[in-house]
Amino acid sequence: MKVDEILAKLTEMFPDAHCELIHRNPFELAVAVVLSAQTTDVSVNKVTPQLFEKFPTPQALASASLEEIESCIHRIGLYHNKAKSIQGLARGVVEQFDGVMPQTMEELMSLPGVGRKSANVIMSVCFGMPAIAVDTHVERVSKRLRLAAPKDTVLEVEKKLMRKLPKSEWSHAHHLFIFFGRYFCKAKNPQxxxxxxxxxxxxxxxxxxxxxxxxxxxxxxxxxx
Ligand code: SF4
Known part of the structure; x- marks a missing residue:
């Protein structure tokens, strides 16, 4: 099956594939992405509304104490470390970029706690730039569907997908693969x-x-x- 046929089929299966992390702006998405490490989006969405209400700007989160942040996110795993990470992220945005989220890969990755995957998610979801963020679902699905080799690293998977998929489809394909991996082709017991x-x-x-x-x-x- 050609790659455009795979995408067409996935679009039929998941016409509403989209970013499921609740956010109102790029900074909130960055925070949500950092919080989502080794945690489901559903769990993150249970704590972020309160967090964002209490600390609605990078400045507010940057000057919050760790205890205050922890009290908002204690229901998710690794909350001690994650509180430090999002406080560091907020401080980075305030100190390096005057409180405004940057839009380039290089600048985003210069922020504490933001790696390549998070930067790709922010660029694609918030700024409409073509990008493919490879998370655990995208990696697994790409390997199962022979778009990447079993031993490829995450970066190799990303590069292969960028080569094989039309650039105009990168962001859409990212969401399709996530939905397919999350709801259908699960790691255990795929359908x-x-x-x-x-x-x-x-x-x-x-x-x-x-x-x-x-x-x-x-x-x-x-x-x-
Ligand atoms: S659901 Fe099964 S057959 Fe379909 S891609 Fe996943 S592992 Fe393969």
């Missing part, structure tokens, strides 16, 4: 029985091969008995 990609999916074919091998072994044993 292969209903999947349109079984004919070339690496994971599915490996499972089939394994099942055939087991069947063969059973037949050999039965014959020998």
């Amino acid at each position: 292969c029985q209903d999947c349109p990609f079984t004919s070339f999916c690496r994971e599915y074919q490996a499972q089939q091969k394994q099942a055939e091998k087991v069947e063969k072994q059973k037949r050999v044993k039965a014959k020998a008995a």
